[in-house]
Amino acid sequence: MTQPRIPNKTVTFIDNYCSVYQKLFPEVRSYEAFKRLHLGMTAEIKRKTLPAIAKAVGLKNEQSLLYFLTESAWSVQEVRKQRLEIILKKLGGEEIILIIDETGDKKKGKKTDYVDRQYIGNLGKIEAGIVSVNAYGIWQGMTFPLLFKIYKPKKRLKGDDVYKTKTQLAAEIITELQEIGFKFELVLADSLYGESETFISVLNQYKLPFIVAIRSNHAVWMPNEQKVRVNSWKQFERIFTSGKTENRYMREIIFGKRRTLRYWQITTDKKTLPENSTWYVMTNLSDAPPSVIGNNYGLRTWIEYGFKQCKNQLGWADFRCTNYHQIERWWEIVESVFLMVSLQFEGINQPENVGNNSPDKDLLLKLHQHPWWNRMSGWNHRLNNLRLLLQPYIYYCLIKPWILLFNNRYLQLGFQWLIQIMNEFLGFVFYDAQVEDLSFSSA
Structure with a gap:
């Protein structure tokens, strides 16, 4: 029997949140579309149309996202x-x-x-x-x-x-x-x-x-x-x-x-x-x-x-x-x-409230040094901070065709290094003991 392939990763805090829903989707590509829509809707795109989201998340076109909304058999x-x-x-x-x-x-x-x-x-x-x-x-x-x-x-x-x-x-x-x-x-x-x-x-x-x-x-x-x-x-x-x-x-x-x-x-x-x-x-x-x-x-x-x-x-x-x-x-x-x-609540803006054993704490203290980081508590401020974490991935998806066209290995490695750092942020969700393969950090 052929084993289903492992879903492609996006950004860690989005993947961690979406993991709780994975069992609800009949096929891997539907679950991947679910994650990509979360990524695209969170991203700083003026209009959240499927073509715009597809470009931002690195897809050649919006067909897989359209299929997910119109044809896929999820409830x-x-x-x-x-x-x-x-x-x-x-x-x-x-x-x-x-x-x-x-x-x-x-x-x-x-x-x-x-x-x-x-x-x-x-x-x-x-x-x-x-x-x-x-x-x-x-x-x-x-x-x-x-x-x-x-x-x-x-x-x-x-x-x-x-x-x-x-x-x-x-x-x-x-x-x-x-x-x-x-x-x-x-x-x-x-x-x-x-x-x-x-x-x-x-x-x-x-x-x-x-x-x-x-x-x-x-x-x-x-x-x-x-x-x-x-x-x-x-x-x-x-x-x-x-x-x-x-x-x-x-x-x-x-x-x-x-x-x-x-x-x-x-x-x-x-x-x-x-x-x-x-x-x-x-x-x-x-x-x-x-x-x-x-x-x-x-x-x-x-x-x-x-x-x-x-x-x-x-x-x-x-x-x-x-x-x-x-x-x-x-x-x-x-x-x-x-x-x-x-769900990111105060954790993302107040790292001093995060447990000392949390792997996110040191990273958050570093992220707070970004000149555009906002420590205020409003929902919109949290969204803008999350968008800062998404920027390396989104910008890489947008510029990747040029990187591949001109074979700029150093620029590619630089983006991948920065994306890897952003992926150290796990996100503040919750721990569900019934989901055996999850171990999220908690706010």
């Missing part, structure tokens, strides 16, 4: 299951803050599944585009993607499709995450979900703490003799993940009498109440002080901005396929790359 559900298991293992049973939001991207034409004229959030207007409902988690400063569900407009439903609103999709996501084993410290969402009985009822069903946005004209039933009261403004310190602080103001809006649900108005300027930085929120955290409510709700806008960065940096909307089965595959790989970057 997106199994890849998603494995990704969520990685997150659960990392959490170790701890609770997370869950954020629900929809994301949309402009798409031309009518051939792409579920594209229709609808509200596209990042454009702030109605355009032809594709929309999904997404869930992300926050834990100890780390952000990671959880689930996404495509929104199917009524006019674009196919054969067995059943129309579901965005709030119904969000409710399904919460139910699925609960059943998988995720525990929630808090749920955050914007006014689309805060005004939805369907969504709030699911939160109440699972007894989940929440802070959700509501419209400024939000109505609450109360007896005729009762009135709406607005308390005086209270100042609190908004603390950002970077450590930066800003003054914010909030006041409670009381509909008749205080209830289990409490209502607050939050703003950056209590005199002018700027539209873009004034929010109305509803919460069942009846005993929480204003600063806790204000800072926790602030995480929603922070993560939404962060996910916008991830989308733009990793190529969420750069797919060039029209069939949703293929789009879903693309999105799931983007989610996996997003997680891979997030």
